[in-house]
Amino acid sequence: MKTICLYFEIHQIIHLKRYRFFDIGTDHYYYDDYENEYGIADIAERSYMPALGTLLEMIKANGDYFKVAFSLSGVGMEQLEMHAPQVLEKLQELNDTGCVEFLAEPYSHGLSSLVNEESFAKEVKRQCAKMKEYFGHSPKVFRNSSLIYSDDIGLQVSQMGFKGMLTEGAKHVLGWKSPHYVYSSAMAPNLKLLLRDIKLSDDISLRFNNSEWDGYPLFADNYIREIASLPQEEQVINIFMELSALGIAQPLSSNILEFFKALPACAKEKGITFSTPTELCMKMKPVDRLDVPDTLSWVDEERDVSTWLGNPMQREAFNKLYSVADRVRIADDPRINQDWDYLQASNNFRFMTTKPSNIVLDRGIYSSPFDAFTNYMNILGDFINRVNNLYPADIDNDELAGLLTTIKNQGDELEMKEKEIIRLQAKIEKIEEATKKDTKKKRPGMGKKKTTVKKEKP
Missing domain, CATH: 3.20.110.20 (7-stranded beta/alpha barrel)
Known part of the structure; x- marks a missing residue:
């Protein structure tokens, strides 16, 4: 069927x-x-x-x-x-x-x-x-x-x-x-x-x-x-x-x-x-x-990735973007991550294509593939500077990964100790409360008002 x-x-x-x-x-x-x-x-x-x-x-x-x-x-x-x-x-x-x-x-x-x-x-x-x-x-x-x-x-x-x-x-x-x-x-x-x-x-x-x-x-x-x-x-x-x-x-x-x-x-x-x-x-x-040894896609007649990486401009922009991929991933900074998501989007590279196509490509603000490349590379230059400024640029990826792992482990350790302190404080309070109850049980008259009987004179 x-x-x-x-x-x-x-x-x-x-x-x-x-x-x-x-x-x-x-x-x-x-x-x-x-x-x-x-x-x-x-x-x-x-x-x-x-x-x-x-x-x-x-x-x-x-x-x-x-x-x-x-x-x-x-x-x-x-x-x-x-x-x-x-x-x-x-x-x-x-x-x-x-x-x-x-x-x-x-x-x-x-x-x-x-x-x-x-x-x-x-x-x-x-x-x-x-x-x-x-x-x-x-x-x-x-x-x-x-x-x-x-x-x-x-x-x-x-x-x-x-x-x-x-x-x-x-x-x-x-x-x-x-x-x-x-x-x-x-x-x-x-x-x-x-x-x-x-x-x-x-x-x-x-x-x-x-x-x-x-x-x-x-x-x-x-x-x-x-x-x-x-x-x-x-x-x-x-x-x-x-x-x-x-x-x-x-x-x-x-x-x-x-x-x-x-x-x-x-x-x-x-x-x-x-x-x-x-x-x-x-x-x-x-x-x-x-068997698909070479990459395919659903775009253009060739059904490959040439619409994004088919000319030197696209490859230069692509390689420069992903040259900081590991640092972005290791640093894991929220503002950097959001820009990273938006700059990775495939349309940024497609706007730079010089391939003829049966489907009309709307390049938006760009007048040509070179215009799209220039604008993107300006933005990418600022973005990469921010990534490198986030941590000293002379620290390589392995050192950075080790540094951030140490910081994370220290943070996890502090968090565990704080939780242990809270647990022990709660335990102490529980013991103190139990001790007070035991004291009251051993002295049942404690806390009660004594009654005095007044004797009459003959």
């Missing part, structure tokens, strides 16, 4: 402000607050709220037959907390239905998986904690930024304890194989891989409203009929996209939400079900191992 795994990504770009070379050392705030507030409010109104409302209606109308999965970056959730908390409330309402799964991903929506295992692991742990805080469950399936995957990344994700991982069904990786099966990671056989069907996903997220597309207009019954016509043994249909596809990439006027509403009924007629990623990982056995 065929089953559809429907997944949506929710992430929000953090817009950097115009930052000049002469601002370095004098201005440590890097963000365009107006653009960030406006951007998240706009996408919440035009996409997230109507889309989530529609998905909730679909669950209520179809019971546990219809299911869907989401992943949210930590920085995206921070923006929602500040500027659009109603989106998180709607997601919690969806979570209460029991038909929704929330996945893990890097907190920053960054590229740490490509360069620094410790930073990557820490990010994932923080995002999982935030998902547990909001939705009451720790994610069991992982989704990397832009579906980035390789054999090495799969091994680390498996070592973190995840059961499965989402990635791209890229032709140069699959060859003659189909994306409609569950596979296992080459270096971690226990990690199951769910591969995105590129055509079926992009038919909705990229082409739905394109009147020049030969599949236009796309109706739910035709879409499901195409899925049903796949070979009988190809049972897993993974349709992955950004949630903003519903309302932004494909405007609401295109009837995109009406298309989604019709999917469950059409699927049920063809005997097609809906499943969450964890359900697929628990029920389905992998048919083969998938």
Whole structure:
């Protein structure tokens, strides 16, 4: 029996402000607050709220037959907390239905998986904690930024304890194989891989409203009929996209939400079900191992990481940022950590791309890739100075780690001693109280008023 795994990504770009070379050392705030507030409010109104409302209606109308999965970056959730908390409330309402799964991903929506295992692991742990805080469950399936995957990344994700991982069904990786099966990671056989069907996903997220597309207009019954016509043994249909596809990439006027509403009924007629990623990982056995020695993603025709690291500017910015990754992680300063999250976000590097693309890239305040590079490097220069000034720059990472470990151990020891003092004080008070009670028992007359009998004179 065929089953559809429907997944949506929710992430929000953090817009950097115009930052000049002469601002370095004098201005440590890097963000365009107006653009960030406006951007998240706009996408919440035009996409997230109507889309989530529609998905909730679909669950209520179809019971546990219809299911869907989401992943949210930590920085995206921070923006929602500040500027659009109603989106998180709607997601919690969806979570209460029991038909929704929330996945893990890097907190920053960054590229740490490509360069620094410790930073990557820490990010994932923080995002999982935030998902547990909001939705009451720790994610069991992982989704990397832009579906980035390789054999090495799969091994680390498996070592973190995840059961499965989402990635791209890229032709140069699959060859003659189909994306409609569950596979296992080459270096971690226990990690199951769910591969995105590129055509079926992009038919909705990229082409739905394109009147020049030969599949236009796309109706739910035709879409499901195409899925049903796949070979009988190809049972897993993974349709992955950004949630903003519903309302932004494909405007609401295109009837995109009406298309989604019709999917469950059409699927049920063809005997097609809906499943969450964890359900697929628990029920389905992998048919083969998938070898991915070179990193892949879901971006551009090449399906690789060249959109972020394809030119010398991008690589220079990337290498300079992660040159302080260990110091940031070791120092663990709250203000530095927040800037670190925002500066890691993959869009900062994508704005610097010089690759031609069929998808229009909105660079925001930047007039060119070089403009984006210059602005980012100015900010990065100030940030790195702050990191180095946090502790003496002549202390290497090993010394710094040892120093901070000593400080932490001393703090833990003081905390333990304080707790021991409090415990002993309570014990002393208890003993003193017991002693007073024993004294009263031994002298029962103590504290009572004596009665004197006055004798009368004869």
